[in-house]
Amino acid sequence: MNAVAAHRPDGDGRSSVSLAELIALRARVGRARMAPTPSHAARSGQQSSRLYGRGMDYAESRVYQAGDDVRRLDWRLTARSGKLHTKLFQEDREGCLMILLDTHASMRFGTRRRFKSVQAARLAACAAWVAARAGERVGIMAFGQVDALLRPRSGARGALAVCGALAEWDVHGEQQPERAEPLSDALLRISRLLHGANRVLLISDGFSCDADARQRWLALRQHVGASALVVADALEQSLPPSGRYPLEHAGERYDVVLHGERQRRAFQQTLGAGSARLGQLAQSTNTRWRNVDTQTDPLTAVSAVLGSAKGAR
Template sequence: MNAVAAPHPDGDGRRSVSLAELIALRARVGRVRIASMPSRATRSGQQSSRLYGRGMDYAESRVYQAGDDVRRLDWRLTARSGKLHTKLFQEDREGCLMILLDTHASMRFGTRRRFKSVQAARLAACAAWYAARAGERVGVMAFGQTDALLRPRPGARGALAVCGALADWDAQAERQPARAESLSDALVRAGRLLHGANRVLLISDGFSCDADARARWLSLRQHVGTGVLVVADALEQSLPPPGHYPLEHAGERYEVVLQGERQRRDFQQALGAGSARLGQLARSTGTRWQAVDTQTDPLVAVSAVLGAAKGTR
């Protein structure tokens, strides 16, 4: 469902993603102090990850999981506990951020400044520049209307590639057939496509958040650091004032008339159901998260979730 607005050319930064705007965010990120990442950092641009291998420092043992190298079984702990355990070893390596971007049709909606899809792209671009400046590789996986993957790349080259992919995917979205993907299915797919990532940032309006998503998210959190940015329009966050609201969906224009308080509250709760579900998922799993409207400076939210700021909101 799209808010009605005067037509604009592609890449206007309101209804469609502007590649120039995404690239320009690099300068803004370059002026802020990059906080230390919430990880076991050992030196500039390096983070610790748990890997198997000889000649590395032992980190810990955990219950055996399908796919673990049987040569790394911890036989002493297995004998004591009666359950198979695997040894984990610690090796310093370059950090890697994977961005999970929601591209469902519900993201192409907005009543203030820009569509949620455009704000989501701005958030993803800021995160890419932020990670690049911190010395991390960065990649992005789209789910929903677009099913695509950009494998992680290092430095400014990686961030530029992310910006290009975001603009391309946005331009293609309206020409693609309708497609939906539950968040739980997207998380399963992401788990197979992390390509060495040690952090995952989910950007979504939450409408794809289903009953199985919480378990999938908790499973993902066992292996990587996580953060969530919940994108919401003003009408999804607060009670709309009485009035007539012109809307557009699938090329058809409608007018919603909202007068009574109950009617307006029901409308707001229906629109805000997705962001409420995703916010609850983040809170219940102890995930760092921010709710972001379509007018907010994306860098503020990205810094709060990816940096070292305390708190979850």
């Protein structure tokens, strides 16, 4: 867990990320009925079965972890690096989930329960705990206000590291000037930083989705299984009722007064433009995706796209 995130005052879980809440999601995932992950080629985006035997094809080596079979030590790499490494074979290759998190200023908005940025962090943390329980490594890359990468790690340590990064990035992003990065650029970057990942989960409100993103998304899907969670506020999803809406942007507060249906519809379409674009991209590329509002249970949404939980007991 990141020391900065661990020692700062915890967020309120509404406008700022609560590290305690992200860690507590571990218990919810632990109570979920988990479906076995099907055996699949790594390119399909599913982890292969963890069967042991002789005559299997060598896949890769990684740093030794407690519980690894000492008979599988990679002595040559150990000698070169000075650190113990274990050989992995095709049939017991670890699954690896990389989370791509949107941290643009547009995510710091919400009218129901919590900001989109807070809901996005809850979704990312839940995905990390699901991956850890499934025996996968998990890492995360942020784009937008925050440009950062947490390399994949295994087990609870990996999920805790993701939670700590989410809490720290939330504070860091709030303190940064507005910075824009097209989704296409972020997809190109993560495609070069997969580190053996076989699944990618995008979490975004879609406002960064640009014209080149579709082609980059298709290119990414040639190598990994890719899914998306599109985070949206209630005002972005449905026609708002007539009334006065106090809003704040870049430190300035102002009121938006909505009366006629045409005015209300134009307001909703403007606010919902990002989620509409990203949803259209997902549909047109046959991507597994879900719209997620700021009140949705994160485990339900994550399970829908990662397909690794069957509800809670």
